[in-house]
Amino acid sequence: MQTPLRLGIAGLGTVGTGLLDVLKQNGALLSGQSGRDIVVTGVCARTKSTERGGHSLAEYRWFDDAGDLAAWDEIDVFVELIGGDSGPALDSVETALRSAKHVVTANKAMIAHHGTRLAKLAESNGVSLQFEAAIAGGIPIVKVVRESLAGNNITRVYGIMNGTCNYILTEMDKERRDFADVLATAQELGYAETDPSFDVGGIDAAHKIACLTSLAFGVETSFESIFIEGIEDITLSDIQNAAELGYKIKLMAVAVQTDEGIEQRVHPTLVPKGSPIAEVDGVFNAVGLSGDFVHDILMHGKGAGGHPTASSVISDIVDIARGSKMPVYGLPATQLKPYTRAPMRAHEGGYYVAMDLYDKPGTVAFIAQTFSDENISIESILQRSPATNAIEEANDELKPFIMISHDTMESRMRAALTKISETDHCAGQPKMIRIERF
Amino acid sequence: MQTPLRLGIAGLGTVGTGLLDVLKQNGALLSGQSGRDIVVTGVCARTKSTERGGHSLAEYRWFDDAGDLAAWDEIDVFVELIGGDSGPALDSVETALRSAKHVVTANKAMIAHHGTRLAKLAESNGVSLQFEAAIAGGIPIVKVVRESLAGNNITRVYGIMNGTCNYILTEMDKERRDFADVLATAQELGYAETDPSFDVGGIDAAHKIACLTSLAFGVETSFESIFIEGIEDITLSDIQNAAELGYKIKLMAVAVQTDEGIEQRVHPTLVPKGSPIAEVDGVFNAVGLSGDFVHDILMHGKGAGGHPTASSVISDIVDIARGSKMPVYGLPATQLKPYTRAPMRAHEGGYYVAMDLYDKPGTVAFIAQTFSDENISIESILQRSPATNAIEEANDELKPFIMISHDTMESRMRAALTKISETDHCAGQPKMIRIERF
Numbered sequence: 001m002q003t004p005l006r007l008g009i010a011g012l013g014t015v016g017t018g019l020l021d022v023l024k025q026n027g028a029l030l031s032g033q034s035g036r037d038i039v040v041t042g043v044c045a046r047t048k049s050t051e052r053g054g055h056s057l058a059e060y061r062w063f064d065d066a067g068d069l070a071a072w073d074e075i076d077v078f079v080e081l082i083g084g085d086s087g088p089a090l091d092s093v094e095t096a097l098r099s100a101k102h103v104v105t106a107n108k109a110m111i112a113h114h115g116t117r118l119a120k121l122a123e124s125n126g127v128s129l130q131f132e133a134a135i136a137g138g139i140p141i142v143k144v145v146r147e148s149l150a151g152n153n154i155t156r157v158y159g160i161m162n163g164t165c166n167y168i169l170t171e172m173d174k175e176r177r178d179f180a181d182v183l184a185t186a187q188e189l190g191y192a193e194t195d196p197s198f199d200v201g202g203i204d205a206a207h208k209i210a211c212l213t214s215l216a217f218g219v220e221t222s223f224e225s226i227f228i229e230g231i232e233d234i235t236l237s238d239i240q241n242a243a244e245l246g247y248k249i250k251l252m253a254v255a256v257q258t259d260e261g262i263e264q265r266v267h268p269t270l271v272p273k274g275s276p277i278a279e280v281d282g283v284f285n286a287v288g289l290s291g292d293f294v295h296d297i298l299m300h301g302k303g304a305g306g307h308p309t310a311s312s313v314i315s316d317i318v319d320i321a322r323g324s325k326m327p328v329y330g331l332p333a334t335q336l337k338p339y340t341r342a343p344m345r346a347h348e349g350g351y352y353v354a355m356d357l358y359d360k361p362g363t364v365a366f367i368a369q370t371f372s373d374e375n376i377s378i379e380s381i382l383q384r385s386p387a388t389n390a391i392e393e394a395n396d397e398l399k400p401f402i403m404i405s406h407d408t409m410e411s412r413m414r415a416a417l418t419k420i421s422e423t424d425h426c427a428g429q430p431k432m433i434r435i436e437r438f
Numbered sequence: 439m440q441t442p443l444r445l446g447i448a449g450l451g452t453v454g455t456g457l458l459d460v461l462k463q464n465g466a467l468l469s470g471q472s473g474r475d476i477v478v479t480g481v482c483a484r485t486k487s488t489e490r491g492g493h494s495l496a497e498y499r500w501f502d503d504a505g506d507l508a509a510w511d512e513i514d515v516f517v518e519l520i521g522g523d524s525g526p527a528l529d530s531v532e533t534a535l536r537s538a539k540h541v542v543t544a545n546k547a548m549i550a551h552h553g554t555r556l557a558k559l560a561e562s563n564g565v566s567l568q569f570e571a572a573i574a575g576g577i578p579i580v581k582v583v584r585e586s587l588a589g590n591n592i593t594r595v596y597g598i599m600n601g602t603c604n605y606i607l608t609e610m611d612k613e614r615r616d617f618a619d620v621l622a623t624a625q626e627l628g629y630a631e632t633d634p635s636f637d638v639g640g641i642d643a644a645h646k647i648a649c650l651t652s653l654a655f656g657v658e659t660s661f662e663s664i665f666i667e668g669i670e671d672i673t674l675s676d677i678q679n680a681a682e683l684g685y686k687i688k689l690m691a692v693a694v695q696t697d698e699g700i701e702q703r704v705h706p707t708l709v710p711k712g713s714p715i716a717e718v719d720g721v722f723n724a725v726g727l728s729g730d731f732v733h734d735i736l737m738h739g740k741g742a743g744g745h746p747t748a749s750s751v752i753s754d755i756v757d758i759a760r761g762s763k764m765p766v767y768g769l770p771a772t773q774l775k776p777y778t779r780a781p782m783r784a785h786e787g788g789y790y791v792a793m794d795l796y797d798k799p800g801t802v803a804f805i806a807q808t809f810s811d812e813n814i815s816i817e818s819i820l821q822r823s824p825a826t827n828a829i830e831e832a833n834d835e836l837k838p839f840i841m842i843s844h845d846t847m848e849s850r851m852r853a854a855l856t857k858i859s860e861t862d863h864c865a866g867q868p869k870m871i872r873i874e875r876f
Contacts, residue, residue, distance in 0.1 A: 024646075148581050150468070151756060293460050
């Protein structure tokens with residue numbers, strides 16, 4: 001048996017105490033799997049407390065400063081569970097890597113913003129930088145992309161990677177409730193923060209797809225290039241209309257290789273009912289990949305929570321304990337290609353369009369002609385009288401007009417909708433939601 | 439860049455030519471990921487042919503005998519794609535391991551029967567034995583269990599791991615066709631062999647669960663201990679009855695840790711509609727795991743086919759090229775615990791029961807009393823007059839009686855059904871199908 005692997009843990013929230021739980025509960029198993037003991041030598045957290053989740057911290061050296069722990073001689077691995085894309089998390093990780101300590105982190109924001117640079121720093125210092133826990137909690141997608149799908153040219157990676165949004169959309173659908181109403185419940189249950197904008201606005205999912213894009217396509221991380229739309233404007237009517245047309249609405253994060261570069265986008269998305277991704281409900285996450293040899297793979301599991309996330313943290317630690325050496329992104333970071341952004345106007349796909357039309361002769365003909373002029377063909381239309389529509393306070397003169405287009409280019413769809421909104425046929429702005437096919 | 443990794447490939451069927459495809463098509467990617475080139479130096483197959491799937495074999499050294507290739511000095515990795523649990527496959531793999539060559543194999547039968555012994559041989563010779571491709575084609579379940587779920591005590595591993603059976607059951611359900619009819623179509627389409635017993639009898643799925651049991655629970659492989667029932671006796675009526683009661687019927691392979699040991703079983707299984715596993719249709723596979731920290735994970739993908747399976751073979755090869763060293767089953771093979779079999783009579787779960795009862799006073803009362811005597815409680819009953827039942831040639835006097843039990847012990851259910859079959863209330867033998875809950 002080799003010498004023990006010594007951990008310094010910075011951050012003792014739910015994931016940090018989850019990590020202490022797994023080390024305590026499954027210590028013997030971990031030693032057997034690693035061929036050596038895994039021990040905590042030092043810890044650091046915002047507030048010192050003698051007791052955390054039943055764990056006494058007395059036997060660990062306490063550090064007030066994460067950077068001091070990161071530089072301490074008596075750790076082999078610095079486990080960063082502080083969070084945030086800069087500040088103490090980033091500073092201490094840089095210190096650890098420069099001190100030739102391995103780093104394991106659950107910090108998606110930091111990896112999304114600084115991943116490429118940190119990977120180069122890790123590799124030039126001959127240490128690992130692992131972030132399995134940063135993406136989709138317990139789902140081991142990082143290892144699967146980096147190792148299991150080595151040899152595949154990945155063409156698309158996608159997923160439902162924000163449990164808050166998926167919970168809200170699922171509840172809206174199943175309980176026929178409004179966004180604001182379900183959001184309030186999610187906040188009461190602890191599934192949503194007091195300021196929910198980070199989740200419902202799509203930023204959290206964008207951090208995750210930024211990390212996956214580098215892994216899947218071998219390119220430098222470019223969070224700034226992601227097209228982001230949140231779910232705040234999705235109404236119960238949209239969900240019901242989509243259902244009637246054979247779709248569910250999910251917040252999807254997608255990265256696709258196109259002829260023009262890589263498209264990275266996070267937005268509410270119609271997915272065909274019956275496709276495996278459409279059946280991912282509630283707080284669950286799922287991540288899928290398409291590759292030229294493996295074809296399609298989808299992984300489903302708990303995307304958050306102290307224990308599932310700690311499961312991913314410990315797997316990274318066991319990798320290090322076993323002596324596994326792997327470039328951070330599968331390829332050496334110096335070989336990552338520059339990211340080339342495919343513009344959203346060149347995006348090709350189907351669209352759900354909803355608008356309120358004035359009920360007068362010639363309106364539908366005008367709409368149909370406008371789409372036809374842009375070479376957009378219509379897959380299906382749903383037009384109902386206001387009485388049967390769920391929209392409240394419907395204006396008697398207005399008729400909701402819902403349609404699904406066949407695949408077209410986003411610039412064409414935007415042009416058609418702009419043209420329509422500039423006439424007096426349509427009240428307010430038409431709404432457009434993208435469709436993803438599987 | 440290190441020296442190239444040299445492969446000797448034995449077996450050039452669909453997976454072998456798939457492997458040549460990926461090496462040719464994605465060679466540059468593989469070199470970047472591995473830090474070295476991956477080259478084929480020798481090949482061996484049943485019949486020599488100058489051309490295979492567009493690949494010329496002229497540049498490789500040809501071997502008539504797999505054992506000679508396995509022992510050849512100019513290979514680093516022996517890739518065994520011959521198949522079969524003994525004979526040339528086993529002999530050549532043993533030769534390769536003794537000659538300190540790494541082995542990559544897609545051979546589930548060999549690993550199911552000889553896995554523990556071969557793992558010890560590999561580890562004592564300081565080489566890898568990898569078999570990602572042996573289980574569920576392109577789904578990277580071996581690496582996920584061995585590495586991503588390190589640190590978890592696994593409590594259950596399960597899956598739909600035979601595409602032939604899943605295709606047949608899906609078609610029976612969707613097209614309302616009989617088993618024999620769909621089997622014939624499957625044979626025409628190449629989804630089923632001329633002699634389909636290996637697939638429909640559950641042996642193939644049993645090979646896969648035997649391998650997963652060792653990985654998940656750290657025990658020696660014990661194929662002989664698996665309880666196996668095939669799908670040959672599943673009727674369209676069973677599928678329709680199950681649907682009416684809220685279930686789908688799938689051929690599941692399951693291994694569970696119980697107080698009495700490990701239960702390994704392959705049998706037709708009712709799974710609740712709406713659970714992710716129930717939505718796995720057609721030739722797709724899915725494998726799921728429950729662990730004490732990760733909770734539940736399910737992976738969905740192509741379970742067969744030359745390219746998806748080659749994707750798994752190449753990931754094992756890249757692992758070796760990258761210098762990854764890992765015990766075959768996560769724990770050193772000498773530390774695997776002996777397998778302790780939990781007897782099927784101690785199995786606890788729900789049951790679907792179908793029988794034809796003679797339509798006379800006292801029959802249902804007798805049935806209900808018999809279950810009650812065995813402490814079995816009934817979740818739901820479906821009793822229809824023969825006219826509305828799909829069974830053809832129904833005897834006028836017979837009434838189909840279908841029921842779902844709450845969880846009970848298998849010995850109790852068997853006792854109740856034996857008692858019932860020994861009376862004159864029931865025509866023929868009652869049928870029982872196990873239920874798996876998620």
